[in-house]
Amino acid sequence: MLAAIQTPAALIDEARMMQNIARMQQRMEALSVRLRPHVKTPKCIEVARRQQAAGARGITVSTLKEAEEFFAAGFDDVLYAVCIAPQKLDRVLALRRAGCALTILIDSVAAADAIVTKGRAADHVFDVMIEVDTDGHRSGVEPDDDALIEIGKVLHRGGMALKGVMTHAGSSYDCSTPEALRQIAEQERSRCVRAAERLRAARLPCPVVSVGSTPTALSALKLDGVTEVRAGVYVFFDLVMANIGVCTPDEVALSVLATVIGHQADKGWTITDAGWMAMSRDRGTATQQTDYGYGAVCGADGNLIDGLVVATANQEHGIVARRDGTVDPRLRQYFPVGTQLRILPNHACATAAQFSHYHVLGPDGAATTWSRFNGW
Amino acid sequence: MLAAIQTPAALIDEARMMQNIARMQQRMEALSVRLRPHVKTPKCIEVARRQQAAGARGITVSTLKEAEEFFAAGFDDVLYAVCIAPQKLDRVLALRRAGCALTILIDSVAAADAIVTKGRAADHVFDVMIEVDTDGHRSGVEPDDDALIEIGKVLHRGGMALKGVMTHAGSSYDCSTPEALRQIAEQERSRCVRAAERLRAARLPCPVVSVGSTPTALSALKLDGVTEVRAGVYVFFDLVMANIGVCTPDEVALSVLATVIGHQADKGWTITDAGWMAMSRDRGTATQQTDYGYGAVCGADGNLIDGLVVATANQEHGIVARRDGTVDPRLRQYFPVGTQLRILPNHACATAAQFSHYHVLGPDGAATTWSRFNGW
Numbered sequence: 198m199l200a201a202i203q204t205p206a207a208l209i210d211e212a213r214m215m216q217n218i219a220r221m222q223q224r225m226e227a228l229s230v231r232l233r234p235h236v237k238t239p240k241c242i243e244v245a246r247r248q249q250a251a252g253a254r255g256i257t258v259s260t261l262k263e264a265e266e267f268f269a270a271g272f273d274d275v276l277y278a279v280c281i282a283p284q285k286l287d288r289v290l291a292l293r294r295a296g297c298a299l300t301i302l303i304d305s306v307a308a309a310d311a312i313v314t315k316g317r318a319a320d321h322v323f324d325v326m327i328e329v330d331t332d333g334h335r336s337g338v339e340p341d342d343d344a345l346i347e348i349g350k351v352l353h354r355g356g357m358a359l360k361g362v363m364t365h366a367g368s369s370y371d372c373s374t375p376e377a378l379r380q381i382a383e384q385e386r387s388r389c390v391r392a393a394e395r396l397r398a399a400r401l402p403c404p405v406v407s408v409g410s411t412p413t414a415l416s417a418l419k420l421d422g423v424t425e426v427r428a429g430v431y432v433f434f435d436l437v438m439a440n441i442g443v444c445t446p447d448e449v450a451l452s453v454l455a456t457v458i459g460h461q462a463d464k465g466w467t468i469t470d471a472g473w474m475a476m477s478r479d480r481g482t483a484t485q486q487t488d489y490g491y492g493a494v495c496g497a498d499g500n501l502i503d504g505l506v507v508a509t510a511n512q513e514h515g516i517v518a519r520r521d522g523t524v525d526p527r528l529r530q531y532f533p534v535g536t537q538l539r540i541l542p543n544h545a546c547a548t549a550a551q552f553s554h555y556h557v558l559g560p561d562g563a564a565t566t567w568s569r570f571n572g573w
Numbered sequence: 574m575l576a577a578i579q580t581p582a583a584l585i586d587e588a589r590m591m592q593n594i595a596r597m598q599q600r601m602e603a604l605s606v607r608l609r610p611h612v613k614t615p616k617c618i619e620v621a622r623r624q625q626a627a628g629a630r631g632i633t634v635s636t637l638k639e640a641e642e643f644f645a646a647g648f649d650d651v652l653y654a655v656c657i658a659p660q661k662l663d664r665v666l667a668l669r670r671a672g673c674a675l676t677i678l679i680d681s682v683a684a685a686d687a688i689v690t691k692g693r694a695a696d697h698v699f700d701v702m703i704e705v706d707t708d709g710h711r712s713g714v715e716p717d718d719d720a721l722i723e724i725g726k727v728l729h730r731g732g733m734a735l736k737g738v739m740t741h742a743g744s745s746y747d748c749s750t751p752e753a754l755r756q757i758a759e760q761e762r763s764r765c766v767r768a769a770e771r772l773r774a775a776r777l778p779c780p781v782v783s784v785g786s787t788p789t790a791l792s793a794l795k796l797d798g799v800t801e802v803r804a805g806v807y808v809f810f811d812l813v814m815a816n817i818g819v820c821t822p823d824e825v826a827l828s829v830l831a832t833v834i835g836h837q838a839d840k841g842w843t844i845t846d847a848g849w850m851a852m853s854r855d856r857g858t859a860t861q862q863t864d865y866g867y868g869a870v871c872g873a874d875g876n877l878i879d880g881l882v883v884a885t886a887n888q889e890h891g892i893v894a895r896r897d898g899t900v901d902p903r904l905r906q907y908f909p910v911g912t913q914l915r916i917l918p919n920h921a922c923a924t925a926a927q928f929s930h931y932h933v934l935g936p937d938g939a940a941t942t943w944s945r946f947n948g949w
Binding site: 206280283307335473474513546551552 | 835892
């Protein structure tokens, strides 16, 4: 079945994916919060439908293209979780007028002013959330910053709908112990709730308190005050997540099917047709406990081959070698030209984005194709 | 004009691109070799047509998808410069039977056997070249390896057309002085010619001797014995090439148009909507003389803003800051929310691949759209 697939190709192990979906959903239900999956990882309607079927409500997107594609497929409750550029408000307006409950995000008075101006000119009430910075790694206003209240007032007095606050503790990706993960999860929660409380104390509406990243969602012990959690990569998982400690490599549902095209036996290299164009240039494990190069190597059956990684990569060449640098000249015998291998990715979001579709391996062994999209 | 483009978007400065095309073509003509451009960088019919109009002959591809797309657009002289997986021979056969003069590449007796078997079964003579390893960085047989002659004999006796030898001195990317570049260019030339001479001495045909990479093509002082040069990234150039020393940043023809979406003034950060999904995860300048982070920042006019880079990136966030780490809190005044910036890429092949089309800025200021493609 795999033999008929032209390589390199993106594979989804459906059983693993369904297990990952169930695990996150059960956890969110145990913590009594709504799960709003981030679709930026798979960018695939079929995957999102399975998340919704398991109990997720609404989606999170990273681009307006995602909002447009998912709305066209029937998803009408969408949070665009990147601060909006004012030039994009026309596309937002078009989606909202077509019936999409699209919420946008800002973290500045300048952007609030732009939204109010646009909303008044178009006679439209935008749904807006304020990004809160809970770990200093990216966008957002700090919970105790005066700007938080100022932004809220500009929106509210300007007639826009202030829906709440959201944060993403991206620095959870730098953690690797359960203790550190629990700590950053609690920091994400408590600081975002603090922002919500300040808005409410200023008599501003703040119904939604949205937090999340895959590591914090899987590590939080309590989510008091939080109404929803966003997470994306958990649906596939990847080697970065395995190093962080929230999954094992054999739970990773995404892999790249590759074919052996040659060897350099004296160097212990097996060369495949899955280079960085297929794996992406993401080297997220480079600074983690286990550096997997450009990916961890499995047989065509999906089982890890211990110690074998894609050590280096060119655009269309992946150089498979032992991770410890030792030379095994027998690799040529083990993996002759034409052999198919499967490579687990460092970062599923980046690797999946190199493909236009997935080959989905069902529990019964059958393969179907699901399309995905890219772009903005 | 740029204001109407939704960001992030890939821009081509057409005047710079035409200058880059002319420079390489003139150089190849001065060295009396044919230029067979590698289309893996732009993957764009319009770009390739301009290279051919300037005097290039034939194209080099890195995937069969490129061969198929370019053949459909009228390019019928194609070298697929990655060692072939036997499973791909049916697609090669289909292209050749449709009239495409597609040459394939191998570096092992195993692959030669597979081609002979396939050719005989299909009653077809494949055009085949042998990859030569001239710098130990990837695929290929060494010029003095017995396997070189053995592969040639298997092909020739098996009735296939042995077209010649080709090499790519990818380690030229590790050079940064004119002397080192001239040395690796001469090593690439002399070792590839050596392989051709050995084949001919064994009474095997070897009409084509193909070498190339952008750095070696622009550094070779002589190309005696070489019949063609392949180069790809020169058409756009990028910051890696600037660090190597074969172009300057203001010759880079590809940039990513971004829009400012926020600031963290106390950190000296300006945040744009061009994250790593737009720039790619390529950090090729990280180990070079000047580390540009995820790209060098220009104004919307395309002029570099000295010292400003995309210091870090998330999927859809690019964090612009001073390269030297100093904090300039005035960036918020210089670049208010909504400001457009242009980012020069580390590696044009990787950045361009994140987009489905280019916005081409002509010398007259008008913008047109050229499509590109991805995948395999």
